[in-house]
Amino acid sequence: MEVATSRLTAERSGPLAGRIKPPGDKSISHRALILGLLSVGTTEITGLLEGEDVIHTAKVCGALGARVERLAPGRWRVEGCGIGSLLQPEETLDFGNSGTGMRLMMGVVAGHPITATLDGDASLRTRPMRRVLDPLMMMGAQTLSQAEGGRCPIILKGTAEPIPIVYKSPVASAQIKSAVLLAGLNSPGETSVIEPEASRDHTEKMLRYFGAALKVEPFGENGRKITLQGRPELKPAPVAVPGDPSSAAFALVAATIVENSDIVIESMMMNPLRTGLLTTLLEMGADIEIIDRREEGGEEVADLRVRGAALKGVDVPAARAPSMIDEYPILAVAASFARGQTRMRGLGELRVKESDRLEAVAAGLRACGVDPQIIGDDLIVEGGAEVSGGGLVATHLDHRIAMSFLILGLAAQKPVAIDDVGMIATSFPDFRAQMESLGARFS
Numbered sequence: 001m002e003v004a005t006s007r008l009t010a011e012r013s014g015p016l017a018g019r020i021k022p023p024g025d026k027s028i029s030h031r032a033l034i035l036g037l038l039s040v041g042t043t044e045i046t047g048l049l050e051g052e053d054v055i056h057t058a059k060v061c062g063a064l065g066a067r068v069e070r071l072a073p074g075r076w077r078v079e080g081c082g083i084g085s086l087l088q089p090e091e092t093l094d095f096g097n098s099g100t101g102m103r104l105m106m107g108v109v110a111g112h113p114i115t116a117t118l119d120g121d122a123s124l125r126t127r128p129m130r131r132v133l134d135p136l137m138m139m140g141a142q143t144l145s146q147a148e149g150g151r152c153p154i155i156l157k158g159t160a161e162p163i164p165i166v167y168k169s170p171v172a173s174a175q176i177k178s179a180v181l182l183a184g185l186n187s188p189g190e191t192s193v194i195e196p197e198a199s200r201d202h203t204e205k206m207l208r209y210f211g212a213a214l215k216v217e218p219f220g221e222n223g224r225k226i227t228l229q230g231r232p233e234l235k236p237a238p239v240a241v242p243g244d245p246s247s248a249a250f251a252l253v254a255a256t257i258v259e260n261s262d263i264v265i266e267s268m269m270m271n272p273l274r275t276g277l278l279t280t281l282l283e284m285g286a287d288i289e290i291i292d293r294r295e296e297g298g299e300e301v302a303d304l305r306v307r308g309a310a311l312k313g314v315d316v317p318a319a320r321a322p323s324m325i326d327e328y329p330i331l332a333v334a335a336s337f338a339r340g341q342t343r344m345r346g347l348g349e350l351r352v353k354e355s356d357r358l359e360a361v362a363a364g365l366r367a368c369g370v371d372p373q374i375i376g377d378d379l380i381v382e383g384g385a386e387v388s389g390g391g392l393v394a395t396h397l398d399h400r401i402a403m404s405f406l407i408l409g410l411a412a413q414k415p416v417a418i419d420d421v422g423m424i425a426t427s428f429p430d431f432r433a434q435m436e437s438l439g440a441r442f443s
């Protein structure tokens with residue numbers, strides 16, 4: 001089937017001004033629905049991200065037996081069925097564009113005596129799933145069918161008695177860690193995951209909040225070992241979803257590169273495993289004031305006042321990658337406007353996101369008159385105060401590529417067009433309206 005695409009163009013804009021509130025965090029939104037499904041009783045969620053990725057997860061929770069209801073914008077209620085009591089789904093579980101939805105749900109299915117077909121869009125069908133299937137098969141799940149290279153569509157048969165394992169993950173990935181822990185929820189023993197570097201810890205925090213016993217220990221130089229006691233009785237708990245730093249990133253960079261801007265981003269989550277972009281922009285000379293740090297719904301949040309600033313290039317260490325993994329496309333845009341060279345190290349994981357983000361970012365920058373280089377897994381950008389723009393950027397079904405290059409267009413000399421706005425709705429449906437409210441010019 002031919003899918004209609006629509007272009008959007010961003011034009012050099014005057015100073016951005018005003019206040020915005022980023023949408024609810026995507027990672028936490030998926031997890032709130034999933035833990036709602038796995039609890040017996042009613043979980044109330046506020047601030048849920050109503051992006052397509054999360055809506056797919058909500059529908060899958062319904063197909064596995066939960067009653068999922070939207071009460072008001074961002075306010076959802078999940079009547080869960082509890083660990084061990086999921087229904088055999090009748091239809092294919094469709095995750096759309098969402099790697100998180102599919103990988104976390106593979107863990108849930110693997111830990112239950114059900115068989116499910118999991119599938120997604122053309123982008124998701126290119127993404128590697130073996131990294132999750134490998135540990136799940138050690139736990140006793142079986143892959144009945146899969147596309148070449150361990151890709152979806154996948155037919156996964158779970159087990160009633162997941163084997164407790166200690167899994168040493170070769171990559172720092174919150175999706176792998178979460179899939180194993182979610183499968184371990186129905187295991188009679190302890191399930192441990194060792195990660196080489198700390199990845200986002202939302203699953204661990206939310207499992208504890210819902211009553212599971214979980215131990216987190218340092219492992220090696222930068223790693224962690226997370227151990228979950230199986231078969232807890234998860235108790236429903238209200239979840240207030242904080243503002244998504246990965247979505248706030250676009251306004252943060254826009255206000256930095258559009259001269260004389262002065263904006264406030266309200267209630268952005270400040271979890272240190274998610275704030276790598278903030279650290280890097282501050283090193284580059286960005287003018288960001290962190291106001292009113294406070295706790296909301298178990299996470300630290302803050303308001304950020306961001307003003308236009310002249311940036312300088314920096315060397316971004318590979319160890320920072322897990323805390324800013326989805327922000328490299330927009331960081332590369334900031335780097336294009338920075339004096340000197342920015343080298344972003346250790347970006348191999350960017351090759352297996354919604355698109356090959358290393359190649360997609362480099363091609364987009366070239367289309368806009370910037371000269372990037374990829375050396376091994378590093379991305380190197382030679383910046384300058386002026387960026388010519390003027391290109392048409394291919395988005396490859398990738399929301400972050402789409403939004404990043406629209407932001408570049410707001411500060412470039414000539415307009416920048418993207419070939420398809422459609423995917424922006426997966427993570428940030430109000431992107432255009434919010435950015436326009438600050439003065440961004442799109443047509």
Ligand SMILES: O=C(O)C1=C[C@@H](OP(=O)(O)O)[C@@H](O)[C@H](O)C1
Pocket residue numbers: 026027028100172173174175176178200325326349
């Ligand atoms: O667990 C999560 O919610 C996510 C983990 C990251 O992926 P990896 O686990 O593959 O690094 C990130 O890129 C993704 O957008 C969301």
Ligand SMILES: C=C(OP(=O)(O)O)C(=O)O
Pocket residue numbers: 097098099100101326353354400427
């Ligand atoms: C990589 C991303 O998401 P996912 O892996 O869930 O598709 C993202 O949102 O940038």
